[in-house]
Amino acid sequence: MKLVVAVVQDKDSHALAQALIAKGYRATKLASTGGFLRSGNTTFLIGVDDAHVDAVLALIEETCRRRTQLAPPSAMSGETESFAPYPVEVPVGGATVFVLPVDRFVHL
Amino acid sequence: MKLVVAVVQDKDSHALAQALIAKGYRATKLASTGGFLRSGNTTFLIGVDDAHVDAVLALIEETCRRRTQLAPPSAMSGETESFAPYPVEVPVGGATVFVLPVDRFVHL
Amino acid sequence: MKLVVAVVQDKDSHALAQALIAKGYRATKLASTGGFLRSGNTTFLIGVDDAHVDAVLALIEETCRRRTQLAPPSAMSGETESFAPYPVEVPVGGATVFVLPVDRFVHL
Ligand code: NI
Numbered sequence: 001m002k003l004v005v006a007v008v009q010d011k012d013s014h015a016l017a018q019a020l021i022a023k024g025y026r027a028t029k030l031a032s033t034g035g036f037l038r039s040g041n042t043t044f045l046i047g048v049d050d051a052h053v054d055a056v057l058a059l060i061e062e063t064c065r066r067r068t069q070l071a072p073p074s075a076m077s078g079e080t081e082s083f084a085p086y087p088v089e090v091p092v093g094g095a096t097v098f099v100l101p102v103d104r105f106v107h108l
Numbered sequence: 109m110k111l112v113v114a115v116v117q118d119k120d121s122h123a124l125a126q127a128l129i130a131k132g133y134r135a136t137k138l139a140s141t142g143g144f145l146r147s148g149n150t151t152f153l154i155g156v157d158d159a160h161v162d163a164v165l166a167l168i169e170e171t172c173r174r175r176t177q178l179a180p181p182s183a184m185s186g187e188t189e190s191f192a193p194y195p196v197e198v199p200v201g202g203a204t205v206f207v208l209p210v211d212r213f214v215h216l
Numbered sequence: 217m218k219l220v221v222a223v224v225q226d227k228d229s230h231a232l233a234q235a236l237i238a239k240g241y242r243a244t245k246l247a248s249t250g251g252f253l254r255s256g257n258t259t260f261l262i263g264v265d266d267a268h269v270d271a272v273l274a275l276i277e278e279t280c281r282r283r284t285q286l287a288p289p290s291a292m293s294g295e296t297e298s299f300a301p302y303p304v305e306v307p308v309g310g311a312t313v314f315v316l317p318v319d320r321f322v323h324l
């Protein structure tokens with residue numbers, strides 16, 4: 001048994017939660033802020049058999065990996081001077097993941 | 109020294125906190141949601157000597173174990189059609205507990 | 217790699233966050249309450265190379281150690297009878313720190 005501690009962006013946390021549930025993994029979410037991934041992140045605690053750690057890491061990568069996203073022109077600013085008449089790529093996502101050893105696991 | 113990470117239902121968290129304090133154990137509570145135990149849970153971090161792990165697990169079982177509770181008829185619904193004129197047993201409680209090894213413990 | 221879990225008083229958490237950032241350490245903060253340090257604490261998760269654990273513990277001690285602080289007379293109470301016409305020393309700070317082993321660390 002391992003405890004996977006995954007810090008992901010808030011905007012990816014719903015997709016990760018859904019992916020974990022769909023595969024039958026059990027997790028809890030902790031409200032967290034700043035640090036590893038700027039403001040707005042969520043920390044998942046995921047209890048998983050040793051044999052499934054790679055599968056969980058793959059799910060996290062699939063749903064949360066660092067990528068770019070097209071931001072619509074309207075998201076740019078409130079100033080007409082800096083208005084960009086085309087979409088702009090902004091970086092989103094990313095995850096910091098610790099796999100912790102577990103001495104004992106109890107489900108009451 | 110171990111770090112006991114216990115995810116329990118919100119409704120049991122006060123009883124567990126009181127039981128830990130009464131026995132002199134020190135814990136902190138993290139706001140958490142969903143996952144292991146549906147919505148409304150609390151994650152306890154409990155630092156404990158190896159020799160006391162079993163005692164802490166027993167306290168968690170005592171205060172948080174999965175059990176049924178009689179729900180009063182009024183709790184059933186707002187529809188008169190489905191009103192049950194007798195109490196109904198509903199499942200409550202439960203806990204997911206990880207005992208983590210600790211390399212170093214420092215109290216400043 | 218280690219995962220340093222540090223529970224500190226809210227009033228010290230800004231100073232600790234700033235000190236970690238200044239030294240290039242990466243951390244996330246979890247909202248937490250009560251327990252190890254009465255009400256109002258913050259739990260930091262700090263991922264750090266083994267070689268830097270002592271430096272991080274020193275930063276925590278520097279910014280969060282138990283100390284006394286002079287409370288102004290006005291902070292004493294609302295009762296004129298118990299008004300103290302001089303500042304009073306009150307204890308503040310303190311930290312409870314667990315250094316956890318990490319089996320795997322992944323940054324996506
Ligand atoms: Ni399997």
Ligand code: NI
Pocket residue numbers: 157159160
């Ligand atoms: Ni003892």
Ligand code: NI
Pocket residue numbers: 265267268
């Ligand atoms: Ni170095």
